[in-house]
Amino acid sequence: MPELPEVETTRRGIAPVLEGARIRELVVRERRLRWPVPRGLEKRLRQQEITALRRRAKYLLLETTVGTALLHLGMSGSIRIVDPKSAPEKHDHFDIVTTQGDAVRFNDPRRFGSLLWGGADPTKHPLLAKLGPEPLDAGLTAEYLHASSRGRRVSIKQHIMNSHCVVGVGNIYASEALFHAGINPTRAAGRLSLARMHRLVNEIQKVLNSAIKQGGTTLRDYRNGNGKPGYFHQQLAVYELEGTACKICTTPIRRRVQGQRATYYCPDCQT
DNA sequence: ATGCGGACCTGTTAGC
DNA sequence: TGCTAACAGGTCCGCA
Numbered sequence: 143m144p145e146l147p148e149v150e151t152t153r154r155g156i157a158p159v160l161e162g163a164r165i166r167e168l169v170v171r172e173r174r175l176r177w178p179v180p181r182g183l184e185k186r187l188r189q190q191e192i193t194a195l196r197r198r199a200k201y202l203l204l205e206t207t208v209g210t211a212l213l214h215l216g217m218s219g220s221i222r223i224v225d226p227k228s229a230p231e232k233h234d235h236f237d238i239v240t241t242q243g244d245a246v247r248f249n250d251p252r253r254f255g256s257l258l259w260g261g262a263d264p265t266k267h268p269l270l271a272k273l274g275p276e277p278l279d280a281g282l283t284a285e286y287l288h289a290s291s292r293g294r295r296v297s298i299k300q301h302i303m304n305s306h307c308v309v310g311v312g313n314i315y316a317s318e319a320l321f322h323a324g325i326n327p328t329r330a331a332g333r334l335s336l337a338r339m340h341r342l343v344n345e346i347q348k349v350l351n352s353a354i355k356q357g358g359t360t361l362r363d364y365r366n367g368n369g370k371p372g373y374f375h376q377q378l379a380v381y382e383l384e385g386t387a388c389k390i391c392t393t394p395i396r397r398r399v400q401g402q403r404a405t406y407y408c409p410d411c412q413t
Numbered sequence: 414a415t416g417c418g419g420a421c422c423t424g425t426t427a428g429c
Numbered sequence: 430t431g432c433t434a435a436c437a438g439g440t441c442c443g444c445a
Binding site: 174 | 415419422423424
């Protein structure tokens with residue numbers, strides 16, 4: 143999936159056809175996503191005006207005059223704008239069709255994505271209520287990260303990937319940010335100094351902003367809302383680069399598993 | 414409260 | 430060429 147830069151790129155790609163438009167209909171072909179698409183969502187959304195398309199963490203928030211629908215891309219979800227009359231392809235699970243004649247079509251082979259109803263105040267929805275700060279907002283500071291990790295024995299990589307701590311730092315960018323910050327991903331979160339947290343926050347923001355600017359990372363088959371691939375892949379320093387020379391010291395990059403996820407790092411630069 | 418493993422799925426690729 | 434196993438961008442849940 144889609145890490146945060148891909149979700150943000152998607153949001154920017156489809157916002158122009160959704161914001162200010164009216165929903166003609168929601169067409170659901172497969173309800174069995176991460177959670178079942180709620181029965182009756184079609185009726186709820188019909189004829190509603192979309193006031194905004196926002197993002198919170200990796201959720202897209204489709205705001206209408208009667209409430210907000212929540213859309214998550216999971217690991218393999220993607221969205222494209224199509225002609226609503228065009229034949230759906232494999233794994234095209236639903237369309238949001240506007241009265242303007244556009245369709246936002248959701249495709250997700252693994253079905254880890256979701257489409258849910260967030261109600262009138264989506265910040266109160268259980269999936270959103272306890273999320274940590276946005277990584278690119280003022281809420282993520284070194285002081286916050288330092289304070290939130292005291293006493294925690296989890297590794298710093300798992301800590302920054304925990305959405306209750308901070309949202310939007312996925313598996314690729316966690317490895318990348320830790321590399322640029324010179325921090326060993328296995329280090330206990332609770333033992334990192336404030337100075338190192340400053341560096342880490344700075345690198346998280348740099349790597350995410352840079353990836354957004356490049357249109358997201360393309361691994362395998364990711365495409366943004368316009369069907370164009372992202373270009374950040376070319377700039378990855380460690381992710382999926384096991385055995386290649388570290389760009390700083392030429393030591394071979396290593397791979398290990400933390401919390402059942404692959405981590406890539408330089409054993410010499412990251413301490 | 415924290416930390417860990419398992420769960421949800423399909424598709425691609427590496428290895429035999 | 431074909432079969433099998435490992436692995437993949439997320440993140441919630443339940444148990445110890």
